[in-house]
Amino acid sequence: AQSVAQPEDQVNVAEGNPLTVKCTYSVSGNPYLFWYVQYPNRGLQFLLKYITGDNLVKGSYGFEAEFNKSQTSFHLKKPSALVSDSALYFCAVRERGNAGNMLTFGGGTRLMVKP
Amino acid sequence: NAGVMQNPRHLVRRRGQEARLRCSPMKGHSHVYWYRQLPEEGLKFMVYLQKENIIDESGMPKERFSAEFPKEGPSILRIQQVVRGDSAAYFCASSPGALRVSSGNTIYFGEGSWLTVV
Numbered sequence: 001a002q003s004v005a006q007p008e009d010q011v012n013v014a015e016g017n018p019l020t021v022k023c024t025y026s027v028s029g030n031p032y033l034f035w036y037v038q039y040p041n042r043g044l045q046f047l048l049k050y051i052t053g054d055n056l057v058k059g060s061y062g063f064e065a066e067f068n069k070s071q072t073s074f075h076l077k078k079p080s081a082l083v084s085d086s087a088l089y090f091c092a093v094r095e096r097g098n099a100g101n102m103l104t105f106g107g108g109t110r111l112m113v114k115p
Numbered sequence: 116n117a118g119v120m121q122n123p124r125h126l127v128r129r130r131g132q133e134a135r136l137r138c139s140p141m142k143g144h145s146h147v148y149w150y151r152q153l154p155e156e157g158l159k160f161m162v163y164l165q166k167e168n169i170i171d172e173s174g175m176p177k178e179r180f181s182a183e184f185p186k187e188g189p190s191i192l193r194i195q196q197v198v199r200g201d202s203a204a205y206f207c208a209s210s211p212g213a214l215r216v217s218s219g220n221t222i223y224f225g226e227g228s229w230l231t232v233v
Contacts, residue, residue: 006157034221036224042226042227043119043121043206043224043225043226043227044158044206044208044224045224046221046223046224049221090157090158102148102160102163102171103148103160103222104160105150105157105158105159105160106157107157108157108158
């Protein structure tokens with residue numbers, strides 16, 4: 001079984017400061033990892049994914065995430081937060097070889113960026 | 116290339132009525148997934164369908180909920196005899212038909228359908 005944990009319900013940062021949204025996962029084998037963002041009353045938007053290769057993945061809107069196999073983590077980061085980054089962020093995992101292609105999502109983390 | 120299209124975006128139903136949510140996948144995608152997001156909760160998987168087949172319905176409630184993805188037309192998530200607890204956002208997603216387990220296919224989401232049961 002695969003699972004994802006986002007330990008923080010909410011993260012508060014000041015505009016211009018770096019931000020980190022944490023994600024840890026559990027799969028039997030090797031993972032595919034994803035981050036999605038949800039703005040109020042909108043659908044999920046794809047931010048980035050890790051499949052293989054470089055552990056540091058760069059995505060949309062200046063976000064990046066670092067895959068750490070030993071810590072089973074895939075934290076989302078941005079060097080300088082914007083007020084417009086305020087949204088709900090979801091981490092997701094799919095086990096490689098899962099032919100069902102089903103993503104398992106974490107509970108989400110609300111990011112609040114204050115001016 | 117249009118994205119995943121869901122309609123209606125907002126739906127209000129009285130208790131006991133039926134709700135039908137439609138999802139048209141991205142062009143060229145033949146796999147559809149439905150997720151439910153309850154207020155203040157994360158996304159929960161409901162069902163995974165291919166054309167004319169239900170692949171995985173492990174997340175579907177045993178009663179009142181059904182889903183289909185016919186050969187022609189959109190995927191339909193149907194909720195019979197709705198109750199207040201069904202009020203949620205329902206998200207559809209799609210992925211390309213040719214699954215390759217090494218590819219790390221990304222699934223793409225629609226904007227969601229917000230169901231309110233009064």
